[in-house]
Amino acid sequence: MSHPRTHPEPAPVPAKPPSRTRRGRSASDSAGSGRATFWHSLHAEWVKIRTMRSTLWVILGALAFAVGLAALNGSSAGDEYADLSPADQAAFDPLETSLMGYLVAQIAFGLLGGLVMTSEYGARTIVPTLTSVPQRARVLGSKALVLVAVALPVGIVVSLGGFLVGQASLSGAGAPHLALSDGVALRGVFGGGVYLALAALFGLALGAVIRSTTATVTTLFGAMLIVQAFAPALPGALGDWVSKFWPPIAGGQIITAVRDPDVLGPWAGLGVMAGCVAALLAVAFVVFRKRDA
Amino acid sequence: MIEVRGLTKRYGDVLAVDDLTFGVRAGEVTGFLGPNGAGKSTTLRMVLGLDAASSGTATVRGRPYSAQPAPLKAVGALLDPGAVLPSRTAFHHLLALAAGNGIPRGRVSQVLAEVGLEKVARRRAGTFSLGMRQRLGIAAALLGDPPVLVFDEPLNGLDPEGIVWIRSLMRGMAAEGRVVLMSSHLMSEMELTADHLIVVGRGKLIADTTMKDFIEAHSEREVLVRTPQAETLRPLLAGAAGVRAEGNDTLVVTGLEAAAIGALAAAVEVELHELSPRQVSLERAFMDLTRDAVEYQAEKETNR
Numbered sequence: 001m002s003h004p005r006t007h008p009e010p011a012p013v014p015a016k017p018p019s020r021t022r023r024g025r026s027a028s029d030s031a032g033s034g035r036a037t038f039w040h041s042l043h044a045e046w047v048k049i050r051t052m053r054s055t056l057w058v059i060l061g062a063l064a065f066a067v068g069l070a071a072l073n074g075s076s077a078g079d080e081y082a083d084l085s086p087a088d089q090a091a092f093d094p095l096e097t098s099l100m101g102y103l104v105a106q107i108a109f110g111l112l113g114g115l116v117m118t119s120e121y122g123a124r125t126i127v128p129t130l131t132s133v134p135q136r137a138r139v140l141g142s143k144a145l146v147l148v149a150v151a152l153p154v155g156i157v158v159s160l161g162g163f164l165v166g167q168a169s170l171s172g173a174g175a176p177h178l179a180l181s182d183g184v185a186l187r188g189v190f191g192g193g194v195y196l197a198l199a200a201l202f203g204l205a206l207g208a209v210i211r212s213t214t215a216t217v218t219t220l221f222g223a224m225l226i227v228q229a230f231a232p233a234l235p236g237a238l239g240d241w242v243s244k245f246w247p248p249i250a251g252g253q254i255i256t257a258v259r260d261p262d263v264l265g266p267w268a269g270l271g272v273m274a275g276c277v278a279a280l281l282a283v284a285f286v287v288f289r290k291r292d293a
Numbered sequence: 294m295i296e297v298r299g300l301t302k303r304y305g306d307v308l309a310v311d312d313l314t315f316g317v318r319a320g321e322v323t324g325f326l327g328p329n330g331a332g333k334s335t336t337l338r339m340v341l342g343l344d345a346a347s348s349g350t351a352t353v354r355g356r357p358y359s360a361q362p363a364p365l366k367a368v369g370a371l372l373d374p375g376a377v378l379p380s381r382t383a384f385h386h387l388l389a390l391a392a393g394n395g396i397p398r399g400r401v402s403q404v405l406a407e408v409g410l411e412k413v414a415r416r417r418a419g420t421f422s423l424g425m426r427q428r429l430g431i432a433a434a435l436l437g438d439p440p441v442l443v444f445d446e447p448l449n450g451l452d453p454e455g456i457v458w459i460r461s462l463m464r465g466m467a468a469e470g471r472v473v474l475m476s477s478h479l480m481s482e483m484e485l486t487a488d489h490l491i492v493v494g495r496g497k498l499i500a501d502t503t504m505k506d507f508i509e510a511h512s513e514r515e516v517l518v519r520t521p522q523a524e525t526l527r528p529l530l531a532g533a534a535g536v537r538a539e540g541n542d543t544l545v546v547t548g549l550e551a552a553a554i555g556a557l558a559a560a561v562e563v564e565l566h567e568l569s570p571r572q573v574s575l576e577r578a579f580m581d582l583t584r585d586a587v588e589y590q591a592e593k594e595t596n597r
Binding site: 005034035036038041043044045046047048051052053119123124125126127128129130131132133134135143290292 | 338341342343344345358359361362363365366370373375376377378381382385386388389390392393394395433487497505588
């Protein structure tokens with residue numbers, strides 16, 4: 001450390017006999033002592049997620065989109081409100097109008113979750129990761145916890161941002177709007193955050209099974225946007241079933257304030273999404289444990 | 294100590310590793326040698342718990358890798374020097390690995406200094422040259438100050454400086470009493486580094502021997518004799534050894550030590566200008582040994 005070296009390419013260092021005496025005592029006490037625990041693995045995953053570049057971009061992107069869409073959606077829906085029929089006015093949902101940005105934000109969160117696994121396969125760091133922590137369940141479990149610790153608060157902030165900006169622009173356009181103190185608003189904002197955290201876990205599970213970033217993103221788009229867009233076009237009973245039970249669609253009900261009898265309620269819908277994510281994570285655990293790294 | 298017992302890895306019909314049994318001792322550098330596709334990397338991956346064995350066991354100090362209380366403090370491994378997230382700094386790459394085993398932060402700076410990367414610790418690893426990545430990989434292996442080190446093809450693609458560095462590092466680690474296992478597909482790399490050799494071909498064990506025995510068993514030693522009286526000396530030697538002439542005044546003798554040849558020449562008062570033992574290259578010996586085991590052999594051998 002003491003000799004200054006300005007050239008970026010390191011000069012060869014002679015294999016100096018390492019500074020400390022070590023043979024003769026057990027090796028485990030020479031570099032810190034003790035057994036590696038789940039807590040250590042959690043710490044490792046925390047270091048990784050906060051030093052992964054994409055984490056910041058994904059968060060900023062989701063936030064910008066949610067807020068931007070809420071502003072646009074709020075002002076245009078607000079402008080059209082006066083021209084709606086009384087029936088449509090009764091069905092007007094200011095909460096959903098402000099939180100529609102979740103459609104894009106969920107992809108961003110899913111991507112973040114996916115990258116937590118796929119970046120390891122892309123850069124092949126899965127090898128050092130698993131030589132450091134060979135317990136696969138511990139690795140995936142810590143990844144999931146750390147991901148939730150990031151995605152849940154950020155998800156709530158994203159929802160809150162969309163809500164505040166959306167309601168402000170609805171109010172500016174003279175349409176009905178909500179205050180954060182309304183029960184339904186709090187449910188939408190917090191539930192929306194929970195939904196986004198679930199989307200991140202959804203991505204994590206996909207990433208663990210698929211291992212490729214591109215394929216994971218494609219699957220996310222398919223599951224979260226394409227199915228959503230085409231559900232109404234599906235024939236009869238199938239279309240109704242998909243619109244009601246397809247997990248991302250069902251989970252999305254958490255941001256609605258006006259009940260539609262044809263779809264699940266907000267909490268029941270979020271429950272379906274959570275169940276689906278739990279099932280996918282279970283598959284991911286099994287696959288991750290069984291497969292060669 | 295690394296103990297491998299009946300280790301087998303099967304991919305469908307292909308046996309990548311076929312009933313391998315060997316042990317690796319402390320205090321010496323053990324070379325794990327075999328042609329490409331011989332199953333070296335697969336074996337090391339099974340030792341490190343990355344791939345599951347189809348059958349057999351691999352243990353380090355009596356336990357499977359996954360049962361080590363703190364794996365990095367038991368085994369340091371360099372498998373793939375490119376395995377770094379390009380946007381992550383060298384420091385954070387190591388910090389995450391260290392954290393997973395409860396190794397203190399200070400140790401990260403310490404190993405970075407030990408491999409000569411302290412000046413670039415905060416640089417993104419994506420900007421590193423191959424040699425620097427290799428150093429980073431070595432730093433990762435040293436994090437836990439482990440008594441066992443496993444290096445898969447550590448010299449691949451390195452410049453001569455890097456090769457000398459890693460070689461002396463491995464020798465130094467062995468001299469401290471550690472287990473050092475290093476794989477390579479080049480005998481020339483082993484010759485200067487390893488004390489013990491484990492040779493595999495097509496997943497099977499071909500040889501498990503000290504380097505010294507290997508050299509003695511597999512290299513025919515020849516003695517070059519240069520003398521103006523070659524014609525006088527030749528018939529005398531031919532009785533006890535193989536002799537062939539190389540030019541007018543040079544004989545190549547096999548099967549007789551230099552001292553014996555010198556004594557014989559002195560006895561008949563033959564003047565010697567040169568009397569030098571020389572060795573057939575080990576690369577040649579290695580190729581002969583694994584000839585049948587090379588997975589994709591050139592259709593026609595061009596020499597010999």
